[in-house]
Amino acid sequence: MAEVTIPIGPQHPALKEPERFLVTVEGETVVGADIRIGHMHRGIEKLAEHRTYIQNLYLTERICGICSFTHTTNFSQVTEEALGLEVPKRGLYLRTLVNELERIHSHLLWLGVAGHEMGFDTLFMYSWDDREIVQDILENMTGNRVNYAYNAIGGVRRDISDSQAQEVLRGMDAIEERMKYYVNVALNEKTILKRTQGIGVLKTEDAKRLCAVGPLLRASNVKDDVRRDDPYAAYGEIPFDVITADTCDVHGQVVVRALEVVESLKMCRHIIKNLPTGDIRVKAPRKVPPGETISHTEAPRGEDIHYLKSNGTDKPERLKVRAPTLANILSVAHMLKGIYIADIPMVVAGIDPCMACMDRVLIVDKDKETSQMVEMDVLRKFGNEWYEKEAHR
Amino acid sequence: MLENLVKWSRIKSPWVIHFNSGGCNGCDIEILAALMPRLDAERFGVLLQGSPRHSDVLVCTGAVTEQMKDRLIRIYEQTPEPKFVIACGTCAITGAMFESYNTHGGIDKVIPVNAYVPGCPPKPEAILDGVVKLLTSLKEG
Numbered sequence: 001m002a003e004v005t006i007p008i009g010p011q012h013p014a015l016k017e018p019e020r021f022l023v024t025v026e027g028e029t030v031v032g033a034d035i036r037i038g039h040m041h042r043g044i045e046k047l048a049e050h051r052t053y054i055q056n057l058y059l060t061e062r063i064c065g066i067c068s069f070t071h072t073t074n075f076s077q078v079t080e081e082a083l084g085l086e087v088p089k090r091g092l093y094l095r096t097l098v099n100e101l102e103r104i105h106s107h108l109l110w111l112g113v114a115g116h117e118m119g120f121d122t123l124f125m126y127s128w129d130d131r132e133i134v135q136d137i138l139e140n141m142t143g144n145r146v147n148y149a150y151n152a153i154g155g156v157r158r159d160i161s162d163s164q165a166q167e168v169l170r171g172m173d174a175i176e177e178r179m180k181y182y183v184n185v186a187l188n189e190k191t192i193l194k195r196t197q198g199i200g201v202l203k204t205e206d207a208k209r210l211c212a213v214g215p216l217l218r219a220s221n222v223k224d225d226v227r228r229d230d231p232y233a234a235y236g237e238i239p240f241d242v243i244t245a246d247t248c249d250v251h252g253q254v255v256v257r258a259l260e261v262v263e264s265l266k267m268c269r270h271i272i273k274n275l276p277t278g279d280i281r282v283k284a285p286r287k288v289p290p291g292e293t294i295s296h297t298e299a300p301r302g303e304d305i306h307y308l309k310s311n312g313t314d315k316p317e318r319l320k321v322r323a324p325t326l327a328n329i330l331s332v333a334h335m336l337k338g339i340y341i342a343d344i345p346m347v348v349a350g351i352d353p354c355m356a357c358m359d360r361v362l363i364v365d366k367d368k369e370t371s372q373m374v375e376m377d378v379l380r381k382f383g384n385e386w387y388e389k390e391a392h393r
Numbered sequence: 394m395l396e397n398l399v400k401w402s403r404i405k406s407p408w409v410i411h412f413n414s415g416g417c418n419g420c421d422i423e424i425l426a427a428l429m430p431r432l433d434a435e436r437f438g439v440l441l442q443g444s445p446r447h448s449d450v451l452v453c454t455g456a457v458t459e460q461m462k463d464r465l466i467r468i469y470e471q472t473p474e475p476k477f478v479i480a481c482g483t484c485a486i487t488g489a490m491f492e493s494y495n496t497h498g499g500i501d502k503v504i505p506v507n508a509y510v511p512g513c514p515p516k517p518e519a520i521l522d523g524v525v526k527l528l529t530s531l532k533e534g
């Protein structure tokens with residue numbers, strides 16, 4: 001059978017963000033996939049070099065709106081390390097708390113999007129409605145629903161009052177109740193099983209070879225989590241399990257994320273109950289001595305790495321960010337092979353792609369030009385054909 | 394008479410398409426949150442559409458990156474008349490913190506915009522308010 005290439009995106013009903021795939025199909029089966037990234041490239045790393053460290057906190061927050069707190073945590077950590085600052089215990093605990101709240105909101109959001117992709121819109125509405133509970137807590141604690149501006153270099157910006165702590169606990173109870181339903185749905189609901197089992201298979205050795213991270217890697221039965229392997233903030237003192245699944249498919253990813261939310265709920269409770277007293281923040285000097293530092297955190301989507309080179313002024317010399325979606329995108333190309341066209345959205349949604357995160361990283365080498373040109377050619381051809389067809393009508 | 398009917402149906406059923414031209418995603422999840430059960434934009438007849446050819450209102454976010462510029466223009470051209478554009482979020486209005494070598498500094502540098510919703514990100518209530526204000530202005534004008 002002849003091979004046909006179908007371009008998908010960048011604007012496509014199934015994709016929330018601009019991304020572009022070129023899939024080669026034989027009949028209904030995908031035989032090859034090519035992914036183009038870079039539509040969202042905003043030059044953040046370059047911008048960071050022209051801003052002071054404090055301004056950069058707000059810039060790194062806007063690398064991605066969904067996992068904004070992970071990025072600021074990471075950025076604060078690299079800067080604190082370069083400065084040799086010791087963050088007070090209470091500050092670290094609060095940081096961890098917001099990190100986990102963010103994980104809950106991000107995973108619930110993903111669950112909804114996944115439900116939407118498989119035509120299970122009820123789940124979409126339910127989980128987004130329950131997500132509002134976390135959003136309310138976050139708004140109450142930090143002042144904003146999405147980009148919280150909660151981190152500061154040397155700690156966090158706001159303390160938590162007793163009534164706020166009580167509200168967090170109440171919210172955790174409410175979500176825990178709802179999570180029973182979601183876990184049950186993830187494990188037993190027929191729609192989910194039919195659309196996810198055996199689809200987008202990523203075997204353990206492939207996952208390791210392609211350097212997958214986060215829930216995708218854990219769904220391929222690898223126990224890997226930065227929070228456990230290299231504890232940052234207060235993670236070293238909070239008990240939790242690393243959730244894995246051995247099904248190595250999209251269903252495994254659904255289960256891992258659902259159970260991770262349950263784990264995060266427990267962690268939030270533990271943090272509130274064991275919150276140390278004391279300061280939340282130390283004052284940080286504006287100028288950072290020369291040096292190189294690196295830090296990584298576990299974002300909701302996987303390992304996120306920040307690298308900082310400072311030069312003694314109040315602006316960084318170089319900031320490099322490796323967001324988790326970039327690490328996972330290779331696995332997508334692999335997982336797409338051999339599936340049906342109809343399953344493409346499910347597999348792509350499975351890694352929880354966050355293009356805004358990834359696309360600061362436009363690979364700048366000689367390949368860039370050629371790959372860009374190919375894309376423009378294809379696009380132009382597609383556009384031309386489209387207009388031709390329009391003209392005949 | 395017929396004109397009135399068309400106008401009435403236009404105001405009562407604005408179908409929106411959401412387009413991210415290079416924002417941080419914060420606005421995009423807030424737009425979706427505005428459509429969710431808590432605010433339920435559907436009671437104003439607002440329905441999220443996948444294809445620009447079926448929609449009346451283009452809700453754009455992001456500072457318009459170089460790569461997305463042509464696509465934004467094409468999506469705008471594909472939307473049938475009469476069409477309305479809402480620029481949602483600070484970076485869609487001015488480019489804000491993403492003023493760099495690769496961005497164009499706002500939606501209105503590329504296509505005409507009818508309504509602006511400021512905020513980084515605007516709350517879902519604000520986005521809904523923007524849509525309602527746009528519809529009210531249609532009724533009057």
Ligand code: SF4
Pocket residue numbers: 062065147416417418419420421454455481482483484485512513514515
């Ligand atoms: S306005 Fe702010 S929240 Fe919205 S897309 Fe731009 S940077 Fe993100």
